[in-house]
Amino acid sequence: MPSNVSQRQNNKLESDESVRTARTGIRGRPRADALTSDRRSQILKVSARLFAEYGFENTSVRQIADEVNLLAGSLYHHFATKEDILHEILQEPLRRIVEDNIAITKLQVDAEHKLIINTITRFRRHVYDGHFDSIILNDGNFFRRRADFAYVQKAKQRVFDLLETILKDGMVAGLFHPGIDTYLMIGTIARILASAAAWFRSGDIYTSDKPASYSFDRVLDFHLDCILRMIRTPSRLNEPIPREACERLALLV
Amino acid sequence: MPSNVSQRQNNKLESDESVRTARTGIRGRPRADALTSDRRSQILKVSARLFAEYGFENTSVRQIADEVNLLAGSLYHHFATKEDILHEILQEPLRRIVEDNIAITKLQVDAEHKLIINTITRFRRHVYDGHFDSIILNDGNFFRRRADFAYVQKAKQRVFDLLETILKDGMVAGLFHPGIDTYLMIGTIARILASAAAWFRSGDIYTSDKPASYSFDRVLDFHLDCILRMIRTPSRLNEPIPREACERLALLV
DNA sequence: GTCTATACAGTGATAGAC
DNA sequence: GTCTATCACTGTATAGAC
Structure with a gap:
């Protein structure tokens, strides 16, 4: 899953042409199978990726428009402002967080199981809602300054x-x-998981003698171990981590 | 030390005027007592603060010029480009990191003492080189993209x-x-310290029932405890943390 | 729904007067 | 060493033709 998204292709001419012919080919007949009203969600997807990589304020509407083969002005048919795009990107991942919390709260298991399930769930979200997570992390200052993003x-x-x-x-x-x-x-655990997931997504390799491609499960296990060492009462340190049981419950969350 | 630097005053007119009179008052007579050739270091200081708060790419040269009561163009008498300002801001803190490492390596103490001393030193730098640290954290993507900042x-x-x-x-x-x-x-410890220091500097309060103003020492002790729990062999978990001894050595670093 | 064309403020940077 | 004036460009956003 770790990847390096670095190449910022300057494919303006090429893609402009290819798509223009594609569009003309089906002129007037909106296909239901492919991406029709999907322009909107396409814009959202591309924007999320760009915001995550360059930051919200450093991504221009022209950049977004380029990548969905539109002109900048045309974006404003789908969204009123650039900020509205951001608002909509945040909506669903934020909803998921709330739902996760409700589900975990309702579980009939002890605190340690809940901690493990919460860790698994949060780490999974951090990694797989990667764009959302990067935005939250990188543009944290922006959200703090702006009252209309207080819901974050x-x-x-x-x-x-x-x-x-x-x-x-x-x-x-x-x-x-x-x-x-x-x-x-609380803060320490939250920051460990968020920053670990950011590292995992980026695939950042910092030391020469470990080219190391770590699996999601291995990284998760490592951090579960760290967190339980920090928290467990010393006499319980050698007890096994009920990983499978919690994993099953975490999937239901 | 935690502070909230949020108000971005729109004092363009006001400060423009007040300073203009101040300067006219001492026209032609550069005061030696105050900040004469200090224009340069003044620019560096202000820039560091702005870069840390808004990010390098989101800080304009006019913003910097405003805060040191210059016009944008005049900045270019002191620095060739905006990026040169950034280069120079990074220089000293980076040098300190290298020196710290050499000093710690040379110490004649066991690994646990070194770990503790390193933790104290790194955390101190993170907190007190706060602007540097914020820049490194917030503009990490920028540094990764740009080859001329590879030394970071x-x-x-x-x-x-x-x-x-x-x-x-x-x-x-x-x-x-x-x-x-x-x-x-390695990555986990580094991220814990960096993100904890960022939190500490910002003074972010996230939970209602703890208005909590934590001291530097308390936060440091907490994280020393966490790190040693993660790392110590279980049988040594109850041994006291040689905080004072390490603190003394850390001051020499 | 997309394009053309454009408004208008802000960007980093430069030339030359003082 | 600072200011005035300006350049070429990019930023978000809009109006109206197709």
Whole structure:
């Protein structure tokens, strides 16, 4: 899954032509099979990728238009402003976060299982909603400055609230060591998962003697291990991590 | 130290006027006491702050010029390009990283002490070279795209190399548990410290029931504890963290 | 639904007067 | 060392023809 998306092809002429002929070929007859009203979702998909790579403010509407073979002006038939595109990109991933949290809260398992399931789920989302995740990470300053994007912070808050509940429950149940500063630990766990997923997506290789292509599962296991070491009460450190059981439950989330 | 720098005052007219009178008042007589040839370092300081807050690409030369009470064109008497300003901002913090690494390598202490000293040093740099750190973090994509900034990656590599040596030594010495995947652990530790420092600087408060103003030392202790839990061989988990001894050595670094 | 054409503010950078 | 004036370009966005 790790990939390097670097080549910013300057395919203006080439693609302009190819598509123009394609379009003329079906003039007046909107195909239902392919991407008809899909212009809209096509724009969303391309924008998400560009925003993730260059940042929202550093992506121009011309760049977006180029990649969907439109002229800049034509974008404004589909969206009122560039910011509206961003709003719509954020909508679904944010909804998923809320749904995940509700589902995990309802589970009838102990705090450690919930922690593991939450970790699996969050890490999966971070990795597979990669564009969303990059945007949230890279344009964090932008979202903080702009009041009309405050709902982004609200979703983040929900994630923190769930983690807080889990940590406190686990401490009461004696599963986690009693000295945990939940406030600091919540932030630390969240940042570990987000930044690890960003690394995993980018496929960044920093050390020479490990060309290393790590699988999703291996990276996930590593971080589960780290998090449980930070949190478990020492006497429980050698207990196995109920990975499979939690994995099954995580799929239902 | 945590602060919120949000207000981007639109004081163009106001400051334009006030300064113009101030300058006319001392026309022709450059004061030696204040900032004479300091124009240059003043520009660097202001630029670092702006780049850190808005990102390099989203900061305009006019913004910089405004804040040092110059016109945009005049900046080009001091620097050839906007990118040169960035190059110079990066120079010193990067040099410090290299020096830190050399100093730590030379220390005659065991791997765990080195790990702790390295953690203290890195965290301190992250927090107090805050502008540098924000730039590295926020404009990471920019640096990765641009070959003429490759030296940034090189410094990062040195940090990783040192951590790798420490981890391997500690495992051989039986101080750290033997199963550590050093490659993954290096990245995880580095990201934990960088992202924790970014959080600490921003003073971001995400949970309602903890208004919490954490001290530098408290946050550092928390992360030292987390890192050692992840790494120590279980039987050594209850040994105290030699904080003071390492703190003294870290000050010499 | 897309294109042509354009408005208009902002961008990094330069030339030459003072 | 700073200012004035300006260049060539890119930024988001709009109006109206097809």
